[in-house]
Amino acid sequence: MDNYLQLKDISLSYHTKEGEVLALKNIDFSVKKNEFVSIVGPSGCGKTTILSLISGLLKPSSGEVLLDGEKITKDTSIGYMFQRDNLFPWRTIYKNVTIGLEIKHQKKDKESLSHVDDLLNKYGLHDFKNSYPSQLSGGMRQRAALIRTLCLKPKILLLDEPFSALDYQTKLSVCDDVHSIITKENQTAILVTHDISEAISVSDRIIVLSKRPATIKCIQKIEIDRALTPLKRRESPEFSKYFDLIYRELTSEKK
Amino acid sequence: MKKNKINYSKEHKKYLKQIKIDKFTTLVAQVLLLVAIVGLWELLTYVGVLDAFFISSPSRMINELVELFKDGMLFYHIGVTLYETLIGFLIATVLGTLIAIILWWSRKLRKILEPYIVILNALPKIALGPVIIIWVGAGTGAIITMCILICIVITTLSMLSAFLECDEDKISLMRSMGANKFQILVKLVIPNALTEFVSVLKINVGMSWVGTIMGEYLVSKAGLGYLIVYGGQVFQLDLVMASTLVLCILACVMYLFVGLLEKKVRKHKE
Known part of the structure; x- marks a missing residue:
């Protein structure tokens, strides 16, 4: 399954009264099954747009x-x-x-419901089943949000900066948490972030985008042991090397 | 909660006591203020500094109410006004919310109707009085129509803005899970606007009384608004004041009911 998800030569323009803005240009990449890929790039370059395209919320101007x-x-x-x-x-x-x-009218489906119970049990939310979100910590809430998406057995997970609203300590532990759940559930995931360290700590590959109109500058393979938690990966010797590489790619101005 | 009480420090106990004292003194002051106003009013009219014929007096108001009660007319008039207000209130709230839902649903319709709604909102509805009487007839119908007209525009506008304020991310989330527009409406947009809905109810409690009394001024043969107008025409200030007092109490009770509802709804607000 080398081409589980394929983006084929995608371009997308936004139309406003002032004119037409080319947001994405010739975006072409594929993701393997069970792979964890991150997309990094300058803010406003159209990272989230790519996720919207994959989820079908937006249609590309060209490509598929x-x-x-x-x-x-x-x-x-x-x-x-x-x-x-x-x-x-x-x-x-x-x-x-x-x-x-x-939403999918599966509320009475026994198999789906036992899957939900499994997930709640496995990831420690079973005791909070009847609590309201306001009674949970930020980390637990984000875990509940992840389980909400897993309940539907998604073919792919799209993560749009899911840790950026958390404070630094929580961010690190929630990131570990989410990463381990995704790995255990054999999910394919795409993470959009502006945090280079975060991207390196969780990904198998990182796609670096340029400024608008966004094109792919490079795709960097991260070869740090996948069995390690993101936090441990941050401590590995290769980490800073990758950081340097990606930082340089992001800041270089070549077109 | 009770378990913790034993462990409170002295300082904390003092703090709690201070809160209680504060609450109590406020209440005492409120009651005293009422007693003072009523007492002074009674006293000044009794000794003749003020003319009870022009401003009535608490004892005369009570006498008036007792007289009305003896005639069996007190609850009749209250009933008429209460009926008109509640019906107007209900219809306006339900209909206004329904219109807001339709406008939320269709962006195009919303754009088309926008200027008309703005004009309707700005128009002093009382100006439509004669038109209503001619169209609906001079009776209860006209009063309820007036009440509805006064409440409905503000209901529609408030509910629509509450619906439109719904978080885009949450809508995207619903769509990413395959929700259709109806599911988004029922599972997200409407429950999300529930607190705003209670605020609208609160506004409508006040507005519906305004509408009904205005309607009664125009056409009625019974009701508290009728008593007030009639009392004014025959220069019987006792009747005017007594009816106003009853109106005050009724509006308060209705407001309290909505307040209870609000407590229930607000429980799980973020």
């Missing part, structure tokens, strides 16, 4: 996106995690987590 050999449609199961957990404050954790099943 294929997931598992098929075009993305409304029914393709995609997991999306945002900067904020976006839990609904009026729902209990359980009802928040199962909202996807509700």
